[in-house]
Amino acid sequence: MTAVAQTGRVAPGKPIGVLCFGGDLPVELAARALQANQPVFMVGFRGFANPAIETYPHVWVKLGQIGRFFRVLRQNAIERIVIVGALTRPSVRDLSLDWLGLWDLPRIIRMLRAGGDDSTLRRVVGYIEDRGVSVLGVSDIAPELLAGEGQLGRVAVGAEQENVAVGLALLDALSPFDIGQACIVLDRRPVAVEGVEGTDAMIRRVAELRSNGRLRVKGSRGVMVKAAKRDQDLRVDLPTIGPRTIELAAEAKLAGVAVEAGKALIADRAETLKLADRLGLFVVGVRRV
Amino acid sequence: MTAVAQTGRVAPGKPIGVLCFGGDLPVELAARALQANQPVFMVGFRGFANPAIETYPHVWVKLGQIGRFFRVLRQNAIERIVIVGALTRPSVRDLSLDWLGLWDLPRIIRMLRAGGDDSTLRRVVGYIEDRGVSVLGVSDIAPELLAGEGQLGRVAVGAEQENVAVGLALLDALSPFDIGQACIVLDRRPVAVEGVEGTDAMIRRVAELRSNGRLRVKGSRGVMVKAAKRDQDLRVDLPTIGPRTIELAAEAKLAGVAVEAGKALIADRAETLKLADRLGLFVVGVRRV
Numbered sequence: 001m002t003a004v005a006q007t008g009r010v011a012p013g014k015p016i017g018v019l020c021f022g023g024d025l026p027v028e029l030a031a032r033a034l035q036a037n038q039p040v041f042m043v044g045f046r047g048f049a050n051p052a053i054e055t056y057p058h059v060w061v062k063l064g065q066i067g068r069f070f071r072v073l074r075q076n077a078i079e080r081i082v083i084v085g086a087l088t089r090p091s092v093r094d095l096s097l098d099w100l101g102l103w104d105l106p107r108i109i110r111m112l113r114a115g116g117d118d119s120t121l122r123r124v125v126g127y128i129e130d131r132g133v134s135v136l137g138v139s140d141i142a143p144e145l146l147a148g149e150g151q152l153g154r155v156a157v158g159a160e161q162e163n164v165a166v167g168l169a170l171l172d173a174l175s176p177f178d179i180g181q182a183c184i185v186l187d188r189r190p191v192a193v194e195g196v197e198g199t200d201a202m203i204r205r206v207a208e209l210r211s212n213g214r215l216r217v218k219g220s221r222g223v224m225v226k227a228a229k230r231d232q233d234l235r236v237d238l239p240t241i242g243p244r245t246i247e248l249a250a251e252a253k254l255a256g257v258a259v260e261a262g263k264a265l266i267a268d269r270a271e272t273l274k275l276a277d278r279l280g281l282f283v284v285g286v287r288r289v
Numbered sequence: 290m291t292a293v294a295q296t297g298r299v300a301p302g303k304p305i306g307v308l309c310f311g312g313d314l315p316v317e318l319a320a321r322a323l324q325a326n327q328p329v330f331m332v333g334f335r336g337f338a339n340p341a342i343e344t345y346p347h348v349w350v351k352l353g354q355i356g357r358f359f360r361v362l363r364q365n366a367i368e369r370i371v372i373v374g375a376l377t378r379p380s381v382r383d384l385s386l387d388w389l390g391l392w393d394l395p396r397i398i399r400m401l402r403a404g405g406d407d408s409t410l411r412r413v414v415g416y417i418e419d420r421g422v423s424v425l426g427v428s429d430i431a432p433e434l435l436a437g438e439g440q441l442g443r444v445a446v447g448a449e450q451e452n453v454a455v456g457l458a459l460l461d462a463l464s465p466f467d468i469g470q471a472c473i474v475l476d477r478r479p480v481a482v483e484g485v486e487g488t489d490a491m492i493r494r495v496a497e498l499r500s501n502g503r504l505r506v507k508g509s510r511g512v513m514v515k516a517a518k519r520d521q522d523l524r525v526d527l528p529t530i531g532p533r534t535i536e537l538a539a540e541a542k543l544a545g546v547a548v549e550a551g552k553a554l555i556a557d558r559a560e561t562l563k564l565a566d567r568l569g570l571f572v573v574g575v576r577r578v
Contacts, residue, residue, distance in 0.1 A: 166466070173462040177455070179479045190468045193482035196504050197494060205486060205494075215485050 010140045012038040017078040020049035021085030025267055029084055030056050032142035041076050067098045082136045083236055121236040137235035147285040149261035153273045155282040160223050164258045167225030175230045186222030207252035220255045227260035242267035246275045256282030299429045301327040306367040309338035310374030314556055318373055319345050321431035330365050356387045371425045372525055410525040426524035436574040438550035442562045444571040449512050453547045456514030464519045475511030496541035509544045516549035531556035535564045545571030
């Protein structure tokens with residue numbers, strides 16, 4: 001496959017540093033980048049990243065080895081990075097500080113402590129960019145990994161389209177607040193809104209409400225809608241669904257899942273869609289108006 | 290105590306029918322009404338109402354004995370009713386139908402099945418008013434049971450005022466949707482939004498997120514904010530807090546609880562505020578701007 005200039009994709013050039021946290025996405029992204037002739041250099045965070053990243057040029061660092069981290073980038077002529085994979089918010093105790101880490105400790109503590117996820121992540125990006133490294137998003141390297149528009153699996157959305165619209169409107173209303181961007185709508189009524197607990201826990205809650213009879217509806221009904229906030233920095237915070245999302249949605253007897261087209265990632269896309277087909281759930285990519 | 294014309298209170302007259310569901314509120318309301326020289330007649334729903342209602346003139350009915358219910362009202366010259374107490378949404382199976390109940394069954398099923406809590410309750414009110422009985426709210430009979438404005442216990446709100454404001458703004462944004470009107474805000478960030486699970490379960494969720502380290506903050510911080518939707522029919526759906534709310538808020542290590550002044554009920558007020566004082570939580574009544 002030759003490098004094709006796709007919408008959003010950066011032109012191939014010097015290696016891109018892939019800062020690897022949990023799951024398969026770092027490896028998926030690296031494969032796509034190489035297909036587009038873009039070399040990568042994997043920076044695996046110990047305790048987070050999957051050992052499979054070792055298939056590619058790589059180095060392991062610990063959170064807090066900040067001096068080492070920037071040295072690695074410099075030694076490999078890396079001027080652009082992308083941060084991918086699942087990251088549970090680290091605590092100060094998870095840090096293994098080196099000299100630069102210690103030097104910048106007050107700033108780092110402020111980053112981890114302050115406000116919501118939003119502002120924390122934005123500060124991390126600012127900290128990195130202040131040191132002359134640009135931070136890219138998945139969409140700059142492999143836009144094909146993001147959800148497209150319309151029906152993505154074999155099951156059609158049908159009448160659930162109405163619930164999708166209510167969900168999008170609700171998420172829009174919540175957009176000014178620093179809060180997770182997912183909800184579940186059933187019969188045009190929002191039944192769950194995501195807070196700090198995360199998308200999976202929110203879906204599990206609805207499964208429980210249905211099994212204990214607090215939410216009495218028959219059959220597979222309702223949709224989980226996940227979108228980006230209007231001002232969300234997709235370079236560090238990309239709404240993501242995957243096989244586990246589909247499994248949980250099936251347990252909650254939902255009819256399907258809707259994600260914002262072009263602004264959400266479907267991890268393990270093939271497996272996710274196959275599972276949705278098998279369990280009879282729709283997966284749809286929707287655009288906001 | 291003589292009858293005093295307080296803001297909102299209806300002038301004493303023919304007995305008011307108090308439709309009694311769970312908890313102490315029906316009895317509290319009856320006591321207040323009598324203090325204001327307003328006779329009451331308790332209609333206890335079997336399986337829901339507290340036997341303590343038998344202190345007052347009363348009758349027991351079952352859900353679905355609709356013919357009997359309207360006969361009781363007529364026989365006791367009751368033209369105005371108030372519906373009070375905790376009601377878990379009944380299923381069709383909970384109904385014990387008499388002839389009028391059977392006659393109106395299709396309409397009743399539609400009422401119980403359709404849409405969210407909001408529309409169901411509004412339909413129940415419409416059904417009763419169509420038969421010439423007016424439905425009052427707690428504020429018409431005992432406005433003093435509703436939360437006042439400002440600090441209600443001994444603990445001051447202090448810096449948490451900022452979180453209260455964020456919570457109110459969030460609930461305002463959610464107001465167009467048929468969804469519970471409560472949220473928890475911590476360090477200006479909403480961490481939980483109430484859905485079908487209800488206020489108690491939402492607070493328990495935050496207690497869990499704090500104890501399992503998903504939500505890492507020290508000390509008593511954050512506020513649970515509860516308000517009415519802008520168009521909420523307070524006659525049938527009055528936001529309520531009570532001692533259990535305070536206990537749960539303490540378990541979630543919140544600093545306090547805010548309710549909408551004049552639009553929320555503090556059940557067992559004396560006990561609720563004493564408990565809040567003892568546990569060091571503020572309770573504040575706030576008005577929307």
